[in-house]
Amino acid sequence: MTEPRENPATPDSGQDDLPEQIRVRREKRDRLLAEGVQPYPMSVPRTHLLKDLRTRYDGQELEPDSKTGEQVAVAGRVIFLRNTGKLCFVRLREGDGTELQVMLSLADVGEEELARFKALVDIGDLLSVQGEVVTSRRGELSVQATGWQMAAKTLRPLPNEHKPLNEEARVRLRYVDLIVRAEAREMVRTKAAVLKSLRATFDGNDFIEVETPVLQLTNGGAAARPFSTHLNAFDQQMKLRIALELDLKRAMIGGVDRVFEIGRTFRNEGLDSTHAAEFSMIESYQAYGDYDSIAELTEELIRNAARAVGRSVVTARDGSQIDLDQPWRHATLFELVSEAVGETVDASTETARLTKIAEQHEVELQPGWNAGEIALEIYEKLVEHTLIQPTYVRDYPESVRPLAKPHREVPGLVEAWDLIINGVELGVGYSELNDPVIQRDRLVAQSLLAAAGDPEAMELDEDFLRAMEFGMPPAGGMGMGLDRLVMLFTGAGIRETILFPLLRPE
């Protein structure tokens, strides 16, 4: 914040090392101050949004060169300027991209004001204009100005309106990207509409939204590398959460029977077009439900969100159409693997047989993998990317989903699904394991891996196990990546769906 009493006319324009266009704009700021005019006033007149005028008049099909008699004050960013001799054209744009033309004529504003306008206003400035709503001789809706004020002087030139910024500049200068590129503006609003719809669907099913800690003592709820930090007050090593799961289950144990959270999780891993260091997870748990009931909820969440943003039919990466309103496929992991390899395999298929099948299909295996891990690897390498239409892949070997409940019918399997759309894993669901003895065994096994140096293994969370011992109801649970959901609807990369993604310092 600048000091209010600071001499505003201090010439700071003698900075020869600045790029020419920035120096020129600083000189214009100085000139405003020298005139006693604030380049950054507290407020400017504004009676209507540009959108208000567009909404009111666009449908009326006014004749060219007509006057409405309506006096308005509007504000917006100058994105186009045409300073001719006695008549200036300005195009203003407001935050959602709505544009409106302004005309300043010698006859209406006078010689002096027109000259001031030409000398002081640049593309990029935020401007207030007062005048009458008219149409130009070409029939374009415009404000015929009787007065104008600088709302905020811009010191840096905007990029070329007609050539897209390169990809790095779009992300590093997202604020500029938002000014110049409609897709960037739409992304912000699409994501907000998705969030709003998700919350409405949860609310309509009597789910309660909670907030749980980001700073955690132990690393749990998923297999991933955490970020580490330090809490000075307790002189305690802390982790940033990698999942929401354990705290939401604690809430459910306490009787928050239908619970969800939408929040940031953090994973200290590789970054690419589908992975960010911090990303938003949607997790939800439904007491007295199971993996089928939570699959229904998930489907409703996604369908409603798609409708909310008008993207119920999206183009897949292979060019085909995905209609999210059509019924979604349910198939078991072993059905899909059997289809892909051309012979029947199931939970009882021997490790040696699966190893042979993997070799035949050139799927590389790690030494020591068990039958379940090999089956999963075959699925991931041969099947997952081919599942374009929405598919719940169900019933995993117990060894690869340690936090899901044993299958009610098939020994060796657990009740878990992965939701695949457009060849990408969008979310996971479980019939949640709630036997605290088995839970302890599984977490101890994980913690031994962690102690042995596996950076992705979960640590033993004694408080979570204590909570489980107070009795968690049978429940269905799901987790889904918000950013990936938005990617599905928009076809954009993850760096476009996150407003300000992490970048290396310049």
Next chain:
RNA sequence: GGGCCUCUAGCUCAAUUGGCAGAGCAGCGGACUUUUAAUCCGCGGGUUGUCGGUUCGAGUCCGACGGGGCCUACCA
């Protein structure tokens, strides 16, 4: 992590074999009362990512470092 490509004016991009670093938009001065990336006349704007090397001479060739992108492997 491995491989390939890339970094030049505010923005988007050129620059032949190693031989004066250019264009469009933007900016500055001038003309123009209906423009829509207007038109016309004139002008300015560069540490070619950084450091080093080869050379009479480097945007261009070589090396190192940094940023970015694509492919590839792993995680959502």
